[in-house]
Amino acid sequence: MPILDQAQIDQLAERRGTNSHVLLWVVARERTSGADQAIGFWTGDDHRSFQIGAETRLYYGAGNVIDVAPVVAGVGLKVRHFRVSLTAATDEVRTLLRDYDPRLAPVEVHVAPMDIDTGGPLGTPKRMIKGTVNKLPEEVGAKGTQNKLEMTITSNALALTRALPLLRSNEELQRRLSTARGREYADVAGEWITQWGVS
Structure with missing residues (x-):
C-alpha cells in the first residue's frame, strides 16, 4: 500500500471527495538511433510536469484519450x-507507436492525487505499477473513428519466473550430448535487435 503525504491524508479526512489522475511513463528505444527515449501521458487535459522522486517528468495531456482500469x-x-487503452488521436501517441520500439519497454504508472479546490497536484504522485510493455497491438477503427491501442503491462515479478541460464546453456547441453547444437546461440540470442511492428 502506498504511503500518503500528510496533505493527502488531510484531504481524505475531510470526506469531501477525491480527485486524482493517472500518469503513464514509458522508456522505449528509438527505432533509428537505438537510444532510450522517455515519453509520458496523463489523464489531464494539458501538458504538465510532475516531480517523480528526484526527477521532473513532462507528461503529455491525453485527456479522455487514455483509459486505465482501476x-x-x-x-x-x-x-x-x-x-x-490509448487512441492514436494525438501526435505523442503516434510517436510512441511509429518512432519508438515499445517492445519490453519499462513502464511506470503513478496516481497523482489532486487538490479538490485548486486542481493542482497534492503531494507527490504514488507509483502503483512498475513493469514492462508486454503487448501493444493497434486495432484499426471503423471509418470515421480513431484507431485504438491497448497496452498490456506485465509486472516486474515476471523476471522471477525465468529459468537460470546456467542450467540451460550450450555448455551444459554439450556436456550431456556432444553432438547437440540446440542451444548454440542461446547466449547471444537475447542481444539481437529485431524491429517490432515493422515489416
Missing part, C-alpha cells in the same frame, strides 16, 4: 497484468 495495489510476487 489500479489495485498488492503485495507479493504474483505476476500481474494491467491494461491501458
Whole structure:
C-alpha cells in the first residue's frame, strides 16, 4: 500500500471527495538511433510536469484519450497484468507507436492525487505499477473513428519466473550430448535487435 503525504491524508479526512489522475511513463528505444527515449501521458487535459522522486517528468495531456482500469495495489510476487487503452488521436501517441520500439519497454504508472479546490497536484504522485510493455497491438477503427491501442503491462515479478541460464546453456547441453547444437546461440540470442511492428 502506498504511503500518503500528510496533505493527502488531510484531504481524505475531510470526506469531501477525491480527485486524482493517472500518469503513464514509458522508456522505449528509438527505432533509428537505438537510444532510450522517455515519453509520458496523463489523464489531464494539458501538458504538465510532475516531480517523480528526484526527477521532473513532462507528461503529455491525453485527456479522455487514455483509459486505465482501476489500479489495485498488492503485495507479493504474483505476476500481474494491467491494461491501458490509448487512441492514436494525438501526435505523442503516434510517436510512441511509429518512432519508438515499445517492445519490453519499462513502464511506470503513478496516481497523482489532486487538490479538490485548486486542481493542482497534492503531494507527490504514488507509483502503483512498475513493469514492462508486454503487448501493444493497434486495432484499426471503423471509418470515421480513431484507431485504438491497448497496452498490456506485465509486472516486474515476471523476471522471477525465468529459468537460470546456467542450467540451460550450450555448455551444459554439450556436456550431456556432444553432438547437440540446440542451444548454440542461446547466449547471444537475447542481444539481437529485431524491429517490432515493422515489416
